[in-house]
Amino acid sequence: MDFSWMAWTLPTALFFATMIAFLLGMAVWEYVSPGGAPRIGILRFETTRGDRLFLSLLGSAYIHIAWLGFVNLDLWWATALSLIYAYCVFRLV
Amino acid sequence: MNKTWNNKAWFLVLPAFIVVAFSAIIPLMTVVNYSVQDTFGNNEFFWAGTEWFKEILDSDRFWSSLGRNLMFSFIILVIEIPLGIFIALNMPRRGIGVPICLVTMAMPLLVPWNVVGTIWQLLCRSDIGLLGYALARIGIQFSYASDPLHAWITVVAMDVWHWTSLVVLLSYAGLVSIPDAYYQAARIDGASRLSVFRYIQLPKMKRVLLIAFLLRFMDSFMIYTEPFVATGGGPGTSTTFLSIDLVKMAIGQFDLGPAAAMSLIYFLIILLLSWIFYTVMTSSDAET
Amino acid sequence: MATQQSPSPAAATSVAHVKREGPKFSWIVPLVYIVFLMIPIYWLVVISFKSNFEVMNSFSIIPQDPTLRNYKVILTDSSWYLGYVNSITYVLMNMVISLLIALPAAYAFSRYRFVGDKHLFFWLLTNRMAPPAVFALPFFQLYSAFGLIDTHIAVALAHCLFNLPLAIWILEGFMSGIPKEIDETAYIDGYSFPKFFIKIFIPMIASGIGVAAFFCFMFSWVELLIARTLTTTSAKPISAIMTRTVSATGMDWGVLAAAGALTLIPGVLVIWFVRNYIAKGFALGRV
Numbered sequence: 001m002d003f004s005w006m007a008w009t010l011p012t013a014l015f016f017a018t019m020i021a022f023l024l025g026m027a028v029w030e031y032v033s034p035g036g037a038p039r040i041g042i043l044r045f046e047t048t049r050g051d052r053l054f055l056s057l058l059g060s061a062y063i064h065i066a067w068l069g070f071v072n073l074d075l076w077w078a079t080a081l082s083l084i085y086a087y088c089v090f091r092l093v
Numbered sequence: 094m095n096k097t098w099n100n101k102a103w104f105l106v107l108p109a110f111i112v113v114a115f116s117a118i119i120p121l122m123t124v125v126n127y128s129v130q131d132t133f134g135n136n137e138f139f140w141a142g143t144e145w146f147k148e149i150l151d152s153d154r155f156w157s158s159l160g161r162n163l164m165f166s167f168i169i170l171v172i173e174i175p176l177g178i179f180i181a182l183n184m185p186r187r188g189i190g191v192p193i194c195l196v197t198m199a200m201p202l203l204v205p206w207n208v209v210g211t212i213w214q215l216l217c218r219s220d221i222g223l224l225g226y227a228l229a230r231i232g233i234q235f236s237y238a239s240d241p242l243h244a245w246i247t248v249v250a251m252d253v254w255h256w257t258s259l260v261v262l263l264s265y266a267g268l269v270s271i272p273d274a275y276y277q278a279a280r281i282d283g284a285s286r287l288s289v290f291r292y293i294q295l296p297k298m299k300r301v302l303l304i305a306f307l308l309r310f311m312d313s314f315m316i317y318t319e320p321f322v323a324t325g326g327g328p329g330t331s332t333t334f335l336s337i338d339l340v341k342m343a344i345g346q347f348d349l350g351p352a353a354a355m356s357l358i359y360f361l362i363i364l365l366l367s368w369i370f371y372t373v374m375t376s377s378d379a380e381t
Numbered sequence: 382m383a384t385q386q387s388p389s390p391a392a393a394t395s396v397a398h399v400k401r402e403g404p405k406f407s408w409i410v411p412l413v414y415i416v417f418l419m420i421p422i423y424w425l426v427v428i429s430f431k432s433n434f435e436v437m438n439s440f441s442i443i444p445q446d447p448t449l450r451n452y453k454v455i456l457t458d459s460s461w462y463l464g465y466v467n468s469i470t471y472v473l474m475n476m477v478i479s480l481l482i483a484l485p486a487a488y489a490f491s492r493y494r495f496v497g498d499k500h501l502f503f504w505l506l507t508n509r510m511a512p513p514a515v516f517a518l519p520f521f522q523l524y525s526a527f528g529l530i531d532t533h534i535a536v537a538l539a540h541c542l543f544n545l546p547l548a549i550w551i552l553e554g555f556m557s558g559i560p561k562e563i564d565e566t567a568y569i570d571g572y573s574f575p576k577f578f579i580k581i582f583i584p585m586i587a588s589g590i591g592v593a594a595f596f597c598f599m600f601s602w603v604e605l606l607i608a609r610t611l612t613t614t615s616a617k618p619i620s621a622i623m624t625r626t627v628s629a630t631g632m633d634w635g636v637l638a639a640a641g642a643l644t645l646i647p648g649v650l651v652i653w654f655v656r657n658y659i660a661k662g663f664a665l666g667r668v
Contacts, residue, residue: 012122012129099493108482109483112482116542120516120518123519180411180414183408206603206620216420336514340606349518356515368503370506371503
């Protein structure tokens with residue numbers, strides 16, 4: 001079976017490897033302490049740590065896209081901003 | 094219901110996971126790969142970095158497709174939701190009228206989407222169409238192929254024809270679940286028709302209306318086939334919505350890189366909207 | 382959720398006597414709406430009975446010189462009628478696959494909690510919401526790599542992308558309405574899981590299966606973009622074949638209309654069979 005059409009590159013492969021690592025990490029975490037630490041944060045509804053990870057990743061994607069579209073600085077700044085954002089999500093939401 | 098923890102349940106879900114993942118994850122990964130590369134065919138790819146994303150975000154073409162699509166979703170929601178509720182309120186509750194209404198109203202939902210486009214083309218053409226011909230007779234030259242306004246009227250009317258029934262059937266299902274005793278009580282209290290609607294019917298329909306609203310929004314946000322067949326996205330680009338633009342770019346011009354970048358931005362918008370959909374729905378379920 | 386409140390026996394008898402009277406002319410509203418729905422379909426059927434000459438050169442509400450020529454073209458040309466066979470084939474395959482796979486999955490979601498269940502459910506639903514145009518881009522290559530291009534099973538599998546989540550969603554709703562005690566009693570009585578599932582559980586949610594099958598049929602039948610992308614000749618659906626009527630001499634409107642009119646028939650038949658379940662399925666609000 002030929003998969004060359006998928007046109008893998010090192011950066012995208014690393015990206016997906018990170019995503020899979022995140023998922024596995026969450027599964028292990030869930031196994032160690034089940035329940036997902038639900039709480040009601042500033043969004044006023046219950047979130048588990050899985051939800052917080054999802055919000056962090058989705059928000060980071062939006063930050064990167066917005067950075068590409070509207071700011072002319074290097075993209076690493078967006079990554080730094082995303083990390084701060086993810087930290088806030090895990091603390092507050 | 095109190096559910097028990099059992100991780101073996103994963104084995105029951107696994108086949109579903111594999112089948113959906115096959116058609117969802119592999120293509121998505123491929124789209125991500127395409128979005129950072131350039132190609133001239135022959136499976137030869139060159140690294141392009143974030144070039145395509147910049148190009149899409151800087152292009153008027155993307156923003157105007159997005160704007161048109163939001164506009165379209167807004168218009169059809171404003172028409173279909175109140176109209177659907179109004180029709181459902183006036184539908185018969187028992188007798189021979191019920192199956193007749195349900196069957197005829199469900200019909201547009203079962204028409205293949207390209208046939209929907211064909212039907213409206215046949216109806217609106219001024220040379221052979223019933224509507225177009227009738228309008229021409231009273232002096233209005235209706236031409237969805239050359240006048241952007243007429244094209245919009247056609248596309249919106251088509252969507253109203255196609256999907257209002259969904260809102261009707263959902264609202265109707267919400268209405269028939271109201272026990273007769275409620276109406277009786279309201280009558281004893283001498284409630285007006287308006288307050289019956291406001292305080293009895295509307296609250297009972299809340300959940301199904303929420304779902305109708307969100308489904309209509311999501312589906313109109315990814316509409317492709319009907320306008321593609323009826324107007325082809327024209328005249329010019331006046332009815333080119335996001336999906337039409339995307340397919341034009343990917344298949345018409347074979348610009349895989351930009352098309353992939355646009356797919357991803359589109360997908361991110363959908364992902365956020367689905368998440369809001371899911372959150373609102375589960376929290377309203379938790380309330381009831 | 383959609384559980385109906387059952388009034389007490391006394392209340393039920395008194396309710397039976399009450400005749401709810403709406404405004405006298407409320408039937409006009411659905412009537413007008415149905416007329417609005419039927420006009421375009423009527424026009425499609427009218428054109429399908431006209432010759433192209435009549436379509437182009439004269440205008441009449443009913444065919445002046447009704448002809449079956451357009452239907453004859455479709456029903457005698459295998460490249461036309463095989464389109465219907467192809468469409469029906471992959472729609473039925475999709476229905477069977479979706480239901481077989483969705484049943485155990487819906488059972489798992491309605492009865493158990495497991496690692497990542499909510500996120501899995503959400504991810505499945507996003508596939509119902511995602512535009513096919515986003516995925517269709519590499520679909521051709523994906524299915525080529527597995528040698529499935531231009532087969533019915535390819536379209537059936539691809540349509541699972543949105544039908545399977547939908548079927549799971551609908552079935553989960555129906556299954557949640559069945560008390561868990563029934564499962565437990567059956568296990569105590571010595572039923573194994575497969576035996577319980579097939580002998581007891583499936584008959585109990587038969588109407589749910591009917592509703593799920595209806596929606597799988599509906600969404601697979603109406604879809605064009607994916608079906609067109611994955612087929613070239615031998616599995617080409619009728620909707621893609623219809624674009625053929627553009628010929629050198631212009632549009633063959635009569636044949637196009639006849640082909641369209643014929644695509645309405647399976648839908649009407651299916652609606653008629655499930656008419657009593659439709660409202661129930663919609664009541665769950667899971668479309």
